[in-house]
Amino acid sequence: MVYLDHAATTPMLPEAIEALTAALAVVGNPSSIHSAGQQAKRLLEESRERLAATLGADGIEIVFTGNGTEAVNLAIKGIWWQRRTDATTGAARRRILVPAGEHHATIDAVEWLSAHEGAEVVELPLDEVGRVRLDVLADELARGAASVALVTMLWANNEVGTIEPVEEVARLTARAGVPLHVDAIAGYGQVPIDFHGVRRSTDAPRGAGLVALSVSAHKIGGPAGIGALVLDRSAAVEPLIHGGGQQRKVRSGTQDVAAAASFAAAAELVASRLDADTARMSALRDRLIAGVAAAVPDARLSGDAGPGASARLPGNAHFSFPGCEGDSLLFLLDAAGVAVSTGSACQAGVPEPSHVLMAMGRSEADARGALRVTIGHGSTDADVDAFLAALPAAHAQAARAGLAARVTSFDR
Secondary structure, eight states, rough: EEEETTTTTOOOOOOHHHHHHHHTTTOOTTTOOOOHHHHHHHHHHHHHHHHHTTTTOOOGGEEEEESHHHHHHHHHHHHHHHHHHHHHTOOOOOOOEEEOOOOOHHHHHHHHHHHOOEEEEEEOOOOOTTTTTTHHHHHHHHGGGEEEEEEEEEOOOOOOOOOOOOOHHHHHHHHHOOOOEOOTTBBBBBBBOOOOHHHHHHTTTTTOEEEEEEEEEEGTSSSOOOEEEEETOOOOOSSOOOSSOOTTTOSSSSSOOHHHHHHHHHHHHHHHHHHHHHHHHHHHHHHHHHHHHHTTTTEEEEEEOOOOOOTOOOOOOOEEEOOOOHHHHHHHHHTTEEEEBBOOGGTTTOOOOOOHHTTTTHHHHHTEEEEEEETTTOOOOHHHHHHHHHHHHHHHHHHHHHHHHHHHHHHO
């Protein structure tokens, strides 16, 4: 199988597997005060510090979670619950500003707060490449920052790969005195992330600007089942889980020492070779994009196609194929031995048009014909060649199936 779905998950790095298996032999609850417990705690805290260093943060600011989705929920729900009422004036802060086209971890979290807690969700429009409209965000903050509980956004879009203007948003929210959460799960390991650097460059006051950032281990070659929330010391968060007070009383529960050690090992390795991997993946991605354009001339590249590292993720190539269903292309390519996706794996098995493309102003037909091809640390020229070799036949068959479906619907 040629694997080109690294945005969904990427194979564990050998160093992460080695760290995991070695740490599994460590016996002791890190909350215990005896020597076995303290040995586990030492490994846990060292792992926390190592991970923090790759994110431009301090160890105390790392809150380990069960996955990236939990980290996103902890940030959004926790900050909203803490800030929904101004402690001084008693005024309501019910608005959550969120760009359209976010990952469903964010979409479902804010929709739940709206349905059950009375949050007012304000959706910010995207431009044609999937980037949040800064002018609309600025207008919303100017119209009433005092009523905004938080702003939440992606560092980079997980479907189309467009890198978002995080620093500009952080500056706007810092000036408005509003906290910002960033879901960096798709971007971590592919673009530099400096939590403290963003706060310094935006002159963020306590509790405002970038205060929370979510990441996940399995996206960078670590194990599934562990994520992390980078939480600034000044951020006030209501916990989702109660019982024990571990991790600054933000996320109670016995921590997974082995997974933390494996996460840290993957993070350090990826950080050490970020520049080289970015250049290599970008070259593979660009060759793949050129090959698709030659094989299927009417295929449309989605997301920011501009030059430079600030435009799109180095491993992402996202296309729309007119007249085709993305699911048909996916299954036909899979039968040919090539694994790709139509979008977020969290929506796998749910045939629906891409909400990201729809938010970018694309038609439903475009959104249904989407295919995401993502390159990772283990991808090779041979993988790209195999995809490009399998694509023409898969596209021709998917186009015939799409035409047959349209004719049938017309007959009805």
